[in-house]
Amino acid sequence: MKYNFKVFRGDKDSGGLVDYNVDVDEGMVVLDVIHRIQAHQANDLAVRWNCKAGKCGSCSCEINGKPRLSCMTRMNEFSPDKPVTVTPVKTFPVIKDLVTDVSWNYEQNKRIKPFKPDPKKKDAKGYVMFQEDVDRVQEFRKCIECYLCQDVCHVLRDHDRKDKFVGPRFMIRLASLEMHPLDTEDRIPAVRDEYGSGFCNITRCCTDVCPEKIQITDNGIIPLKERVVDRYYDPIARIFGGGKKKQK
């Protein structure tokens, strides 16, 4: 079946949508179509990809304006009557074609205080922690760093406040550390002051696009916001000083 693809070609200075007519076979995903264009029509079409199975988070782009992994977007959800547009993620600067500069994300990760396990929770056989206590942390650790959540976050996408808010990806990274049963570090002050938890206004757009179906807002960001509130704004805790205690 023939499809019309409109793919962004260009760099940070200039560019636009370029038309490609491509044969699409049964079972193909959008990334297959991009590869077919690359092999036969545009050898230098730039695209990132690795695993082609939704496990590495490299091939993020916007398909008909929606942030998606191109390797997990099947062609049978589109009709051949309408063109399919493929553009780079909007929140990060374009390098070339579908490839964007996501280095800002790596800088944010480096700012987060690393994991610091409690040596007391270890015996001769290793650390002891129970499945029910690690379930919620494991949910966050499913993150494949595709940055689609960063792409749709209003704070980053529309307001470009990358100077104030680390974005949903790193809020759940923080949540995975703060809720880790072995961790002894305290990041709650930084969650408020350095990572900007207050900027999130809980529209849940990040959760909607997460290919791993992580409940970013409800299970990650809201509990972090609650911990900030407990620490700084809970009157009883403030009187008794209990709010300073770290909860896990």
Added chain:
Amino acid sequence: MLNPKEIQTIEHDVVVVGAGGAGLRAAIECSKLGLNTGIVCKSLLGKAHTVMAEGGMAAALGNVDARDHWKIHFRDTMRGGKFLNQWRMAELHAKEAPDRVRELEEWGAVFDRTKDGYISQRNFGGHRYPRLAHVGDRTGLEMIRSLQDYGIHQGISVHMECTALDIIKDGEKVSGLVAYWRETGRFIVFKCKAIILATGGAGKAWKITSNSWEYTGDGYALAYEAGAELMDMEFTQFHPTGMVWPLSVKGILVTEGVRGDGGILLNNKGERFMFKYIPEKFAAETADTEEEANRWLKGDKNARRPPELLTRDVVARSINNEVKEGRGSPHGGAFLDIASRVPAEAIKRKLPSMYHQFKELAEVDITKEPMEVGPTLHYFMGGIRVDHDTQMSRVPGLFAAGEAAAGLHGANRLGGNSLSDLLVFGRLAGVGAADYIRKNTGTINLDEEQVKISVRRATDILNRESGTNPYLVHEDLQQVMQDNVGIIRVEHELKKAIDELQRLKKDTEKVKAPGSSQYNPGWHEAISLRCMMITAEAVTLAALERKESRGAQTRLDFFGEDKEWQKYNIVLRKGKDGNMEVEKVLRTSTSPELERIANSTIEALDAEVAAEKENLKIS
């Protein structure tokens, strides 16, 4: 022509090429030992092929079955590798894997837990006891993220989207690495005393593979050109269970964990065919009735393991045979059924990414219907020949670890032994490089002539007026290897492949990438062709040389294992005339103690280990 003096130069003590599990672990060790360490990786950090590893990481922790011990892990590894493994490496691996797993937990990994709160372990093919530390079916992601998040605080310089082109030498010794930045297309020279290659394998030279675009044999080719030897290259592992439909996902991995957790293989007649294919060597340890196999699944410690959990070479060949004899599934594979064996909720909990992968890519609900699976090229047991303790190749200063190195897995790798390999030998390569640098304090010289040659070879591809399309040359290569150097091999096909490779080499020399040098995948593809060609030739020559069937190498014209061939590994190197040389190398004898352990019956070894543990308790 570009003046080498104008090329950006960065100096490190050691450069690690590759940022998968082995590369990251090696870099962490180097940095801990005080070396100025750089990582060069083709993709963004955290995207390396390690993320694709699903089932787990083998280590004899004994958390689920206390009878486990390094000796039993060692024995399983040697038997799985059909006794071609390097003894010392298999010993080091089995002994050190538990510490590497615990260390990863210390650095933040969150493994699934046992009821009493320790790291849980699952069953896998060829492993006597439940041994694989895991996180659902995304253990590789957990490993790479843990190493990444720990590694970024260790003072390592990470050079992302940077592709290694050639190793530079000062006399015999390593003195640098030429590479290029994908983003700008500009060249860079790393001046360094040691290089650790952790570049993974080369599955992309085949058509049906579980490997990503990065798997183009860069490390094999760079090491080969620099004078190092390759070994065991004939042993390419075809994982028995890759997806077979739709076409666009053909080859994508279906974890062995499906079988470890109870999944069974059926042909189109509904027969559980693996019972027909139990090799004599494993008969004593494998269930021969469905009734016994079912008891094992329920946890009966006296029952033997189901035949679906035989080693990968055996299962892959069996599926291949069922298909060949007309009992395959509609799309040319076998049925892998877990739906009728395990409750839907448990499948979703234990195998979440398999559930999504099939649901989203094939519209198959694995909790309700069977999957269709078939063999896919997955892993290179062979690779760069290294010293067993230091991981250094015969080129001073050049090290290798993980899939890029040969030795641990012999003729066939057990599932789960790869992730542990990455950490054990990644670390040891770091220790080896640090020792080497400590002993070699003299200055090194970066030869500009070698840099020039490397840069010119790369830029010629862009500057040519016209030439062959790199993508089509690659497709051609994949077809040649798939058709002639596949799961079942025979002399006339292997010879045909050698002829075809000569033709393809000529095409590669004429390849042209249109466009500029900035983030140009066509150029990148053209550059990697050279590496794939060298690797493909090495595999084909080694496969032709080994006149027997053993592990992952199956020769139609040489049926079964030949005792005589168990004495040799096949080594390849660049000859003085520039052609590839093949040599049968006699395996060195090892400690009689290791041989005794590997050749013990399982009952005797179980008893020995139990007695040892008892003695420890008393003392």
